[in-house]
Amino acid sequence: MRSALLTSGTVALLFVLNALFTGSLVSGFAMPPYILQVLCLAGINIILAVSLNLINGFTGQFSIGHAGFMAIGAYASAYVTVAWGDRFRAATSFLPEFARDGVLLLFALAVGALLAAIAGFFVGVPSLRLRGDYLAIVTLGFGEIIRVFILNIDVVGGARGYSGIPKLANFFWIYLFAAITVVVVSRTVKSSFGRTLIAIREDEIAAEAMGVDTTRSKVISFVLSSAMAGIGGGLFGHYLMYLHTNSFTFIKSIEIIIMIVIGGLGSITGSVLGAILFIALTEGLREFSQYRMVLFSLLLIVIMIVRPQGILGHLEFRHFFGRRRRLAAPTPPVIP
Amino acid sequence: MPILDLCNVTMRFGGLVAVNDLNLKIEPGQLYGLIGPNGAGKTTVFNVITGVYTPTSGSVRFDDADIAGERSGLITRRGIARTFQNIRLFGDMTVLDNVKVAFHCRQSADLAAAVFRTGTHSSEESRVERESRELLHIFNLDGMAGEKARNLPYGSQRRLEIARAMATSPRVLLLDEPAAGMNHHESVQLMELIRWIRDRFGMAVLLVEHNMKVVMGICETVHVLDYGSTIAIGKPAEIQANPKVIEAYLGGA
Structure with missing residues (x-):
């Protein structure tokens, strides 16, 4: 009951905010387009960072191929709307105009997420046998393979880039999916399955000895993480209306890693914070764009020295605010 | 019928024979001690049972199923649990x-x-x-x-x-040196605890331990390994009087 209320409340709030920002709620007031775009890109970054944190921060498997899965989601969902959009609209003509757009976007995102998940499965099964640096290099390689593969598909524009994607995503959809990502990841991590992921991060041999199917757990978390990156990519394409493989180089993967390292590996709140901080810094330093990467590197070095666990470490939002939920201690068993 | 049955198990690492033709049978509910000087192959036996190593030859049967070389996770789900010599929490x-x-x-x-x-x-x-x-x-x-x-x-x-x-x-619990680093008082408590959980939950316990007081105090059967080979199996009192065991621990005269 409480969660149903919370869900509909969040959706309504996002809907109203979206209307307010785009200027359709109060005439004469609208968010400057530049700020709105930065906000939307921040939302996409949140999706990417939180999903990558599931695999890098909680499961402890260092993957640097996240941009590859984002690219699959972006291109697959863009292809769905561009190639099948008209037919899809005709089939759903009984719906009002905005609902038709929404349904089309959801369908496109589902296809993108599914394809990214399938790719995640086929990349994860062989690579997750490796550990540490080896896993990092293999995922980096797969990320680049995916990018170059897409670069050579002519129907999605190849090296010209993919243009003509309708603008179906907006503030509402991006933050709706950002909220869904946060909820899914935090519930996953708190579940019994999530505990096996953290156990794998802490000591893989002991986890296996405690009956955890470590390969299965790692692959599931990788697939889930890839699917969410695919959704992030799909929103990215439908927001900017143009895609180019240059947006998905390994630099993009590194950027997502910077977000979660700054925020704290193994903290969802930290990832959200890191994603926002990252885009705020990128935009804030636009005037010094020559030196931006230098400043980023300096920032990372300072954080690694002063606070190697990231800004929040493993702590979450509710550690500082929310009530501490204490479960009543059950009555101890009688020992003979 | 034994719940855990190792039959002619040999484990080689290149030229080194860590475990040589081992026969070990544990009955349900038994407290079984495995002792031996350093490097006798005790932990290797654990690793063979829990699927970390696949034995070079021989069979490992648990509850009448051959488990040699299965994944550790699967073996745990079958009902064999272990602790580690160097704590792995x-x-x-x-x-x-x-x-x-x-x-x-x-x-x-x-x-x-x-x-x-x-x-x-x-x-x-x-x-x-x-x-x-x-x-x-x-x-x-x-x-x-x-x-x-x-x-x-x-x-x-x-x-x-x-x-x-x-x-x-678990139906068989493997304890790898649980008393290591404990003082006398703590190891006495541990001994009582091990016996108590065995009585309460009824599983068999295979205990590797250097602390002779613990082994002799709670085990019903003691199995002595030296250089991978069995040199004696018997009740604690018999083992303490066995000249071969004394020689392995103290060296020949």
């Missing part, structure tokens, strides 16, 4: 969560149930919570349930390792 997780992880292999609710918060999931979570706290209570760790495992004192970490292994509801 999940350091950054709480004491309670360490035990909860071990319950996972007996749980049925999947990820989708957790994400959508279904009734099965929450009732299973509260059952695991209750049973974990009961286990912690038995091992006298309930005051530290919310503490991170790495912050526990050494003796408590050892006890937590046993509690965690018990959470997988």
